[in-house]
Amino acid sequence: xxxxxxxxxxxxxxxxxxxxxxxxxxxxxxxxxxxxxxxxxxxxxxxxxxxxxxxxxxxxxxxxxxxxxxxxxxxxxxxxxxxxxxxxxxxxxxxxxxxxxxxxxxxxxxxxxxxxxxxxxxxxxxxxxxxxxxxxxxxxxxxxxxxxxxxxxxxxxxxxxxxxxxxxxxxxxxxxxxxxxxxxxxxxxxxxxxxxxxxxxxxxxxxxxxxxxxxxxxxxxxxxxxxxxxxxxxxxxxxxxxxxxxxxxxxxxxxxxxxxxxxxxxxxxxxxxxxxxxxxxxxxxxxxxxxxxxxxxxxxxxxxxxxxxxxxxxxxxxxxxxxxxxxxxxxxxxxxxxxxxxxxxxxxxxxxxxxxxxxxxxxxxxxxxxxxxxxxxxxxxxxxxxxxxxxxxxxxxxxxxxxxxxxxxxxxxxxxxxxxxxxxxxxxxxxxxxxxxxxxxxxxxxxxxxxxxxxxxxxxxxxxxxxxxxxxxxxxxxxxxxxxxxxxxxxxxxxxxxxxxxxxxxxxxxxxxxxxxxxxxxxxxxxxxxxxxxxxxxxxxxxxxxxxxxxxxxxxxxxxxxxxxxxxxxxxxxxxxxxxxxxxxxxxxxxxxxxxxxxxxxxxxxxxxxxxxxxxxxxxxxxxxxxxxxxxxxxxxxxxxxxxxxxxxxxxxxxxxxxxxxxxxxxxxxxxxxxxxxxxxxxxxxxxx
Numbered sequence: 278x279x280x281x282x283x284x285x286x287x288x289x290x291x292x293x294x295x296x297x298x299x300x301x302x303x304x305x306x307x308x309x310x311x312x313x314x315x316x317x318x319x320x321x322x323x324x325x326x327x328x329x330x331x332x333x334x335x336x337x338x339x340x341x342x343x344x345x346x347x348x349x350x351x352x353x354x355x356x357x358x359x360x361x362x363x364x365x366x367x368x369x370x371x372x373x374x375x376x377x378x379x380x381x382x383x384x385x386x387x388x389x390x391x392x393x394x395x396x397x398x399x400x401x402x403x404x405x406x407x408x409x410x411x412x413x414x415x416x417x418x419x420x421x422x423x424x425x426x427x428x429x430x431x432x433x434x435x436x437x438x439x440x441x442x443x444x445x446x447x448x449x450x451x452x453x454x455x456x457x458x459x460x461x462x463x464x465x466x467x468x469x470x471x472x473x474x475x476x477x478x479x480x481x482x483x484x485x486x487x488x489x490x491x492x493x494x495x496x497x498x499x500x501x502x503x504x505x506x507x508x509x510x511x512x513x514x515x516x517x518x519x520x521x522x523x524x525x526x527x528x529x530x531x532x533x534x535x536x537x538x539x540x541x542x543x544x545x546x547x548x549x550x551x552x553x554x555x556x557x558x559x560x561x562x563x564x565x566x567x568x569x570x571x572x573x574x575x576x577x578x579x580x581x582x583x584x585x586x587x588x589x590x591x592x593x594x595x596x597x598x599x600x601x602x603x604x605x606x607x608x609x610x611x612x613x614x615x616x617x618x619x620x621x622x623x624x625x626x627x628x629x630x631x632x633x634x635x636x637x638x639x640x641x642x643x644x645x646x647x648x649x650x651x652x653x654x655x656x657x658x659x660x661x662x663x664x665x666x667x668x669x670x671x672x673x674x675x676x677x678x679x680x681x682x683x684x685x686x687x688x689x690x691x692x693x694x695x696x697x698x699x700x701x702x703x704x705x706x707x708x709x710x711x712x713x714x715x716x717x718x719x720x721x722x723x724x725x726x727x728x729x730x731x732x733x734x735x736x737x738x739x740x741x742x743x744x745x746x747x748x749x750x751x752x753x754x755x756x757x758x759x760x761x762x763x764x765x766x767x768x769x770x771x772x773x774x775x776x777x778x779x780x781x782x783x784x785x786x787x788x789x790x791x792x793x794x795x796x797x798x799x800x801x802x803x804x805x806x807x808x809x810x811x812x813x814x815x816x817x818x819x820x821x822x823x824x825x826x827x828x829x830x831x832x833x834x835x836x837x838x839x840x841x842x843x844x845x846x847x848x849x850x851x852x853x854x855x856x857x858x859x860x861x862x863x864x865x866x867x868x869x870x871x872x873x874x875x876x877x878x879x880x881x882x883x884x885x886x887x888x889x890x891x892x893x894x895x896x897x898x899x900x901x902x903x904x905x906x907x908x909x910x911x912x913x914x915x916x917x918x919x920x921x922x923x924x925x926x927x928x929x930x931x932x933x934x935x936x937x938x939x940x941x942x943x944x945x946x947x948x949x950x951x952x953x954x955x956x957x958x959x960x961x962x963x964x965x966x
Contacts, residue, residue, distance in 0.1 A: 326963030522963030790828025892929025
């Protein structure tokens with residue numbers, strides 16, 4: 278799958294038991310249960326579901342395309358594709374690829390010398406919704422469309438497909454033979470989702486708008502209708518697998534800021550929600566348990582439902598456990614009662630929030646300064662701030678390329694060292710930034726200490742998404758999830774400090790503790806000012822306070838969410854920034870453009886691909902290249918691990934924590950919830966009898 282909110286729409290791909298000893302998949306060290314909070318699903322037997330009903334599932338917006346490989350594809354595109362198109366490979370809760378028996382009976386590397394050859398053996402029952410068998414012609418059309426040689430297709434990427442030499446029918450009736458020109462470790466990521474040749478063989482159809490629909494599919498559902506606000510799926514009458522337990526799925530466009538209202542009105546059955554809404558759902562469960570206890574009866578509880586948080590105040594929560602600040606108590610109570618029809622499912626999202634450090638200019642061009650900033654950050658404190666109030670484990674993430682629990686995960690943060698104020702100040706001194714002036718705590722005009730923050734609501738770790746298309750590189754577009762933070766220094770959406778903060782900004786410059794040639798060290802912290810961005814203001818404030826302790830000042834500039842990536846992150850107009858990257862089951866492929874060393878273009882600009890920190894090394898690139906061509910799974914993971922250690926040492930980005938995945942789910946709905954890494958099995962989702 279392509280990179281869209283990017284990688285945010287989880288890449289669906291796969292692994293198989295390979296016949297050659299050197300090509301075996303996951304080693305024994307990768308076996309075992311998923312880590313705690315990897316997913317939270319209301320599991321139930323298919324026989325226990327009603328076998329009918331309509332599921333209303335919230336999306337941020339109606340997709341503009343139903344082609345998951347288009348540059349304009351988003352999370353909604355990916356979600357719909359998973360229900361209506363072949364996913365040859367899926368992911369389990371640990372992000373491990375699994376062959377999908379509905380489409381494949383086998384998928385093996387049959388040769389490596391002189392070239393890598395993969396043979397896909399298709400399920401003989403697998404047919405498109407028009408009755409035509411899925412075959413080699415569909416694989417060939419997809420390869421030709423995505424290999425990057427025809428600009429009319431405007432694909433999001435060609436990774437992997439550009440390594441294929443040819444696609445042809447195999448020796449058997451239902452076999453597809455793929456021969457590679459260059460070895461490719463992530464071959465399992467290809468051809469998922471698989472589109473019919475009628476789509477991939479015609480650029481006009483490939484780039485068609487979503488409202489044109491998708492005439493032919495091959496999943497448990499098909500697309501019935503696309504409007505400005507909804508995409509309706511119905512059962513596929515030609516589906517050969519387990520019959521879908523829902524008669525239809527309606528994906529509704531409901532922006533994040535309107536989810537709580539839609540849930541309270543009963544217009545949704547399944548929706549990702551922010552922290553405030555999650556706390557209100559928790560509060561309803563807590564109230565019922567308390568009422569049950571007063572009556573002397575056991576609390577009803579719901580399997581998997583979270584316990585109410587007692588830590589909201591740690592993150593500056595307002596409105597008690599619910600996070601409400603509504604001045605109309607009756608209105609708040611009514612909404613809270615309405616939410617009692619839902620339960621909260623929570624897991625660690627397969628995505629992480631990072632602090633990005635722009636290494637191309639200013640003080641952060643010096644690796645010693647970047648490392649000093651990194652040593653000043655207490656990542657565990659930030660993880661606790663965001664995750665503990667939701668009852669999730671709060672270990673900081675120690676890897677850029679893998680999430681905890683994925684095969685090969687190792688914590689490489691030791692390449693930088695633990696948080697250490699003295700060590701950070703020593704690094705600054707080595708770079709010429711030395712302590713001077715006051716003690717490092719900003720004095721306000723009234724002579725009182727300014728803590729760079731006030732009382733704010735608890736951080737809500739959902740994110741806004743915006744497509745980041747680098748104007749420097751012109752070579753790639755991707756979408757990262759922005760997570761915002763704010764301090765008292767809030768600027769208007771024009772990338773300039775707010776007028777009311779001018780005097781304060783000047784005071785910051787005059788009183789910064791570390792200076793070089795008389796100039797204070799002030800870093801411009803650029804953040805989006807949209808609603809979802811503002812919800813993580815506490816994280817930014819905490820980072821600013823941590824940097825103050827080593828004599829580094831931050832000047833926070835807020836810009837419009839629409840322009841955040843396009844005009845600031847993609848162009849390098851920032852010193853510090855917060856945004857998120859989704860995780861991948863295929864880091865050698867998907868993470869390389871994020872950490873590739875920027876290269877000069879003929880016009881003097883930098884080709885940065887998706888490396889918005891502009892920090893990279895030749896060694897990191899070489900390790901990724903070697904991993905891409907390594908067909909031994911263990912050796913490939915070792916190369917990826919070495920690449921991550923070097924990424925840490927370069928100190929261009931600092932992983933902070935995996936984001937929470939908070940999902941409101943109507944009681945009675947089963948086999949759905951917070952999926953984490955796991956691929957939804959759409960045909961099993963249903964309502965209890």
